[in-house]
Structure formats: structure tokens, C-alpha cells
Amino acid sequence: MNLKKTMVLSNTYYYGNHPILVAVDNIIFGFDTVEERLKVLLFKRLVEPYAGEWSLIGSFVQEGQNIDDAASSVLEELTGITGLYLEQLKTYGNADRDTGERVISIAYYSLLKLEEDNAQLRDQHDSFWFDISEVPNLVLDHGQMVKDAIRKLKIKARRSPIGFELLPEKFTLRQFKSLYEQIYQAEIDDRNFRKKILATGLLDKLEEKDKTTSKKGAFLYTFNKEKYDEYLSRGFDIQFH
């Protein structure tokens, strides 16, 4: 329909068009600092449609509800945490993507710290944290959504200090390096990583050490919030893959 045809509708601008069910789906990433693995949270569907199959978590967009609010509600009700990192990924809208009624899905991805013993986030009978290299077959086009989210995360990690959302308050350089290694699925040279990441000034070294992976112990670091905010506003660019 081009503009002129649309214009003819005039008073009937909205009328005669076909409303469609709209949902949000959420690709939830978490970094396991113990296993040093990037994970994605998936859900086993208990009932029809697609009972027994793995899927993302989502919900329908309700009357009067902003789409961003629909996405953050899903996340908040799942985790009990507000203000988690959440960003729109892409909208999936092939007419036949849902085998039941037509549903357009707006996919979001979120990043969260996976250290806390948050009961709701623990593996449950109906949800599981999958290694991003071992995602099972998913319902509908959710597999494509996860693929697209991982691709987006790679790009995001270059232009934003993503560790701030994925690492715990205190972390070792080893953990930070392994986060990048997981995202890019590639080895990073230890010494070069250290140099580059410390040169940003983003990290404050603490007195404390973590001895879980070595006899010597590795110093813990935190993000310098001021530097972090500065990079967020002025732009950030780092490359590891």
C-alpha cells in the first residue's frame, strides 16, 4: 500500500486493518563464573501447545501495556529483580511462524549476574541454563532468536563493557577474560587481555584475592562506576576476537 492509497482511507485510517496478537520473548543470558561458561535460560513447556519442548520465556503484550514493559515484567516476575539489563533484539513476524494463531513476537535479550543464589533462577524442573554452544532444539523460531541474540551480543561486547552486567560485583581478570572467550568462542592471550582491559581504566583493583583457581590467588577487581558511565555516554570500543 503506498501513501496515496493510504490517504484515501482518510477517516477510516485505522479501520479495516487487521489486529494481530503480539508477544514478547526473552533471551536471558547469564555468565557462570564458576564453570566459566556463558549460559542461556530455557524453559521446558509443560502443556500444549508444544508440551515437552524447550522454549524461551515470554508473554503476550496486554492491552495498554508498553512492549518494553511486557518484556521487563517477564524478567522481573521470573527473577524478582528489577532494573536488569534488557534490550530489544528483533521482531519476528512471518505470518506462519506460530502454528496456531498468528503471533508477532518482539524478542528481547537480557544480561544478568548468575552468581547469586536466587531460588527462582536455579535450575528447576521446567527451566535450565544451557551453555550457549549446546542449545537444544527449540519451539517455533526460538532457535533463530537465540542465534540472533548471540550474534548481537558479540557486536554489543565490542561497543559496551558488557562485563558490568554479566560479572559479579567482584571478579578476577581470569573470569573477565573467560567471559570474552565465551562470547567470541575463541582463545585470548592472557597478557594481552590484561594489558588492554586495564588500559581502559574501567577496573579498580581490590586488596582481596580469589584462590579457587590457583595457589597464588588472583586479585579481585570491581568496575569503576564513574569510568563506566563515562564510556557509556562517550562510546566504548574494544576488540578481542
Place this chain on the structure above:
Amino acid sequence: MNLKKTMVLSNTYYYGNHPILVAVDNIIFGFDTVEERLKVLLFKRLVEPYAGEWSLIGSFVQEGQNIDDAASSVLEELTGITGLYLEQLKTYGNADRDTGERVISIAYYSLLKLEEDNAQLRDQHDSFWFDISEVPNLVLDHGQMVKDAIRKLKIKARRSPIGFELLPEKFTLRQFKSLYEQIYQAEIDDRNFRKKILATGLLDKLEEKDKTTSKKGAFLYTFNKEKYDEYLSRGFDIQFH
């Protein structure tokens, strides 16, 4: 709504949810090689709602129509050209973004060559190519859409040889440079640009010269399609700003 609550709905999985009008809006970019300006195509609305105001072109997503097809239809019916570059930008879905009925809009952006004497692409009484630095006030959240599209284009231009979509078949290095200058709204050193862009191997030098901007004349170049496809699949990275 978390998964368990959703599950309880079971057979009524789709039932009870609220269908919403969904539209696509298109941010159409064109590079004017004569003026050496990056332009965006906007439309003066002739009738209500918002008569007399500038807006993007769009359409409602029809029953059974894929969202990507809705977006490409708008573009094809406007230009008469198929296969133009078109990519999804972002979905805008605040409940109150449309002052009439609720409409969720999926924004797309497209890139096209602006040289051809295509009547439909010329400035008309109801449409106009605006310099990207001189975009007027737009209807609803269309101004934000254009802003977001320009931001996306900057990122896109780093990771893809965008000139292929925006420049004519034959072009000068001057024109290619000015395209990047327009995208990044910054001056680029002539000699460094030439070195960097030629080093990619993307360009084939022709015998022909263009004398419109100098006495000496500037050699024309074309994209090497093989190299271009290679970069598209293996990844591209160039920085000018």
C-alpha cells in the same frame, strides 16, 4: 506473567489475549552524488490524522502478510524497484505512541541509489528528500525512528561496505569519501581515505573519468562483486570517524 501462569491457560493459550494493530514504517536513505549529501525521504501527509505534517512512509501489516513483506511492499510500490536493501531497525510499541488507536510500529530502514531519473523517487508535492542534518519535526515518534536509523547506519557502515547500496554503479573516490563524511558528519583526510579504501581490494578502477568537480578529472570506480560478497560472508570492518 511468568511461565507457570501462562501454562495454566493451557488450551486457552491464544484466547483472552488482546490483538493489536501492527504497522511497518520505513526510513528510506539515499545518497545524492551531485550534492554529496545523505538524504532521507519524508512524506507530507495530505489528510487526517496529522494532515500537513511530515512523516515516514508505512502501512499496516495485513492479515497473512509477513512483516518483512509488508515493509518491502511499501518500498516496491513507491519506487517500482524490487530487491532494494531493507533491514529491520527496531519496533516501537509504547501503548500511547499513536494518539488514535493503539498501533505497534516495526521500523525498517532502506538504502538506495539516488542517481536514477526515477520519477517516483524525485521530489514531489507530497514527498521530499531531506538532508539528514535537516530533518523537520515528524509525526508521532517518527523523529526518534529517524534518529535511531541514523545511529544504526553509522554502526552498519563500519561493518559492511554500505557504498555498494548507496553509490551508483560508477563513482569517484571523492563521492565515496563524501558518503562516509555524511554518515559520520566528520571530515576525512583525502589521502588516508584513498589508501584505506583501496587496500580493501573492493574497488576496480575504470578507464573513464568524471570531470564534474575538477579540471583534471577523477577516475571512476566500481565495486568488485566477488570481493564484496567475500566481505559480506567473512565480515568487514572499516573505521573512518
Place this chain on the structure above:
DNA sequence: TTTATAAACGTAAAGATAACGGTTAATTTT
């Protein structure tokens, strides 16, 4: 006391970037 190993520190060669000077080919002006 020795061994083992992650952590931490350092260096040098190669490559990329930024800044800028000089030459060329043609037209326009004198």
C-alpha cells in the same frame, strides 16, 4: 625442599593510523 602452576609483569617486531608535504593534469585567467 622441590615441584607445579596460575598469576603477574615485560618486551620487541609488525601492523595500522594520523598528520601532512609534494606532484600531476587539466582548465581558466592573464
Place this chain on the structure above:
DNA sequence: AAAATTAACCGTTATCTTTACGTTTATAAA
């Protein structure tokens, strides 16, 4: 006909960045 003009084109160097890899340190376990 000669001089002036100007975009186009070519080249150099200093500086920063990246890559690759060698060395030392602190501690627990053998």
C-alpha cells in the same frame, strides 16, 4: 602563450596499537 589555479593523486614519517611470546612470582601440594 604563459601563468595561475585546483582537484586529484602519490608518498613519507611519527605515533599508537596489536600480536606473539619470554620471564618472574607466590603459593600449595608432592
